[in-house]
Amino acid sequence: MASPLHLKQAKAPNAMIEAAQEKTEDAAGQGAVNTRHERARDFEEARKALLARPGFSVRAQIYLGFALVFLFTLITVIGLLMSIYEVDHKVRFLETVNQYLIEIEQARRFEKNYFLYGTNLKDGLENVSSANRILDSNKEQILSITGENVYNQMLSNLKEYEVLINRLLALGDAWDGSEAHAKEALTDEVREQGQNMISLAAELALKERQALTKTISRARRMHIYFLLALLAIMTVNSFILARRVLDRIEQYKTFAQRIASGDYTLITPKRSYRDEFTELALAVNQMVLDVEAREELLIQSHKLRAVGTLTAGVAHELNNPINNIMITGHMFLEDYESTDDEERMDMMNDVVNEANRAKAIIANLLDFARESGSQLAPLDVAEMLKDTIALASNRLKRSKINIEFSSTDKLPRVHGDSQQLRQVFLNLILNAIDASQSGGNITVTVLPADEPHYIAVKVIDYGTGIPKHILGSIFDPFFTTKSQGKGTGLGLSMSQGIITKHGGQIRVFSQEGHGTTFTVTLPVTTFPAKITEETHMSPLY
Ligand SMILES: Nc1ncnc2c1ncn2[C@@H]1O[C@H](COP(=O)(O)OP(=O)(O)O)[C@@H](O)[C@H]1O
Ligand SMILES: [Mg+2]
The missing domain is CATH 1.20.1330 (f41 fragment of flagellin, N-terminal domain)
Incomplete structure (x- = not known):
């Protein structure tokens, strides 16, 4: 879990980016409020519809x-x-x-x-x-x-x-x-x-x-x-009574499994009457809303923890452009007399370019760290993957791990929350780094999935692999094999939650001693829609 220290670390850059990118932040804030508002409205609508039916207990x-x-x-x-x-x-x-x-x-x-x-x-x-x-x-x-x-x-x-x-x-x-x-x-x-x-x-x-x-x-x-x-x-x-009661219980078992897998679709009325199970449906909806809010917090704190581990690397990354700016600045001052206008212009262009590079590095980190609720947009997955790899580049360098990225041309976009998806990709890449030995390789690919209208992101490492007996547990919250302070065990469970909400799936294939492949599939979209409703249109209750 995130410590208060992590929270503070993230809050400070947050303030910076607010000043630097006021416009974007505004829109993001608006988006978050809207989504939360929309969920509350959905909840209210579901409640009204559930209660509107004639009662037959x-x-x-x-x-x-x-x-x-x-x-x-x-x-x-x-x-x-x-x-x-x-x-x-x-x-x-x-x-x-x-x-x-x-x-x-x-x-x-x-x-x-x-x-x-x-x-x-x-x-x-x-x-x-x-x-x-x-x-x-x-x-x-x-x-x-x-x-x-x-x-x-x-x-x-x-x-x-x-x-x-x-x-x-x-x-x-x-x-x-x-x-x-x-x-x-x-x-x-x-x-x-x-x-x-x-x-x-x-x-x-x-x-x-x-x-x-x-x-x-x-x-x-x-x-x-x-x-x-x-x-x-x-x-x-x-027969009618048993069907009414037992079928409902069976259905609620499915609901529980669905919610556990991160699908937070609200229960909406399907039958023409209202009974004791309607009360249960209302309670479950309320629970879903609460769990969702809590998960959002959890995702955020987990993200900040990741940011904490990345910050040192990013600071290091910033060294290069700043060094370059300093050197060019000094040269400019020292050689001012002996250089002509054109050379001076070149120098200043270098400074601007390097400053832009530094700004891009910071923006990438802050964009990732920024606190916001769901904000949906058509996304270029390849671009997101490149940004995420850049974010982890210093960790990769330090661990001497080589990363290869490939993508198919002209992939369709997916509709989703860029921050959340980048968090998933970062989790997978950091896990792959943790599992790889120094000098190892990681491959990240994005390509059309086997199912039509889906794209697949594969993160492949050739590291330790996952032992068979724990393969069934890795998506459980708080399951980790890493030492205290290194792993939280939340990465995969949260990633699964996020991907499910986007209507996709996350799968793992691993061979102990040979490596692991995580495959994330996401539905492509040509039109904007709500995440959950897009993939789960059918009423559930
Ligand atoms: N690429 C991988 N190679 C080997 N084991 C992995 C890999 N990804 C995940 N795991 C296993 O799954 C566990 C849970 O991962 P995760 O949910 O991300 O939590 P954490 O990384 O904090 O331990 C890890 O502790 C590790 O044992
Ligand atoms: Mg992890």
Whole structure:
């Protein structure tokens, strides 16, 4: 991490460049404010959009599911109760009809005995009035099943039977003459009437028994249908609920990985409703914003640390032009008399040129060190690489390392933040220097990448290489194999963050003892756009 000392070292040159390059600094400051402002606005927009949807919480769905099952069970129970009531009703009716039949049959038995032996037909009348009482006391029940017509029919049948028997009784024991003839006719009528009554009652009983069987089997089927429907409801509800919750959790796992890899796209609404996960989305967005702000600070402090290590080299680099200026200045003063105008002009041109060189060296360093937020522009990657190599040139010289730079002609530009990208390249070059032995070589190349619309920057060294077992950790924050004070372990993790934000990738290929190649791919652009949105247009939530 950057110490306060580093911060001070960087702040002082900052003040200088502010004076020297007011115009650029202004624009840069504006850019930084804008970007931060834009992010805050994006956040606010995402928040509003997330909250604008109608709410349908997971809790509500759970309650609704239970309510649905309860309602369904209630309806089924009511249905079953109604079936039970119906069965009960029918059984009672059958009992009544049965009693009625018993009475009638008894009456008919007396009737038969009378015809055979001439005995107590009067007793039959008692059964008839019993049957009448049965019909009377169960009137409501019978009416509800047979309807008024049949009931009245039964009543009038009984009445008629009674009348016929009474008439028969009134005729007495006469078995001859005209009376006997009438009696015979009456006998037939009584028989027929009795038979009618029995068949009507039996028919009713049969019908009701059939209806009863139907009701019972319907109730049985209802049980099965109910179970099946309940199973379906619960399955669908569980499925929807599980998908809603588990899918979201899975999605947030992806978000976490995405954020960890440095992609800070804000979560925007994708579903048509809002629930508990919306709260989570808001919290994650807030976190992304905070992490982003903190990372910016970290990048800045890391950068200043790099500047700290470079400053000594740059100071050394400045020696040459300043020496030249001094020598030329002295010569100018000493030989003023003996030189002509043209020679003097040459001298002064030299001074100006050397001063410009010194200025360019300082500008390069300060441009790199300058504190600013994201500032996006179309960038010439080859130019950036040249500047970065110049920045590290003294470190290279001191370590006696030879650097070779090559680039393909007319490469398209990339859209991005020049400071951040230069910081990435510097990290890679400094790592390569650290890994190389004195007298070693480093190659830096920029060329079109294998994927269309991307360019690739390769930083190749032939140094120690990276052991396989740590290859998976080198992009982790604070992972370093360098001694305390030399390495922070932040270079690669930050570089990855920056490159991801630019929609690119950073890859490593290394062979222990043979060297390492870092490849950075960046999307080329022909139009200006925001870094994150350009490459991650699809809504994520
Ligand atoms: N070109 C390279 N050759 C060998 N090892 C490297 C190279 N670049 C990075 N590493 C390994 O990755 C680790 C992490 O690098 P970095 O994140 O830049 O942190 P730092 O340079 O501060 O250690 C280094 O400590 C080193 O072990
Ligand atoms: Mg490093």
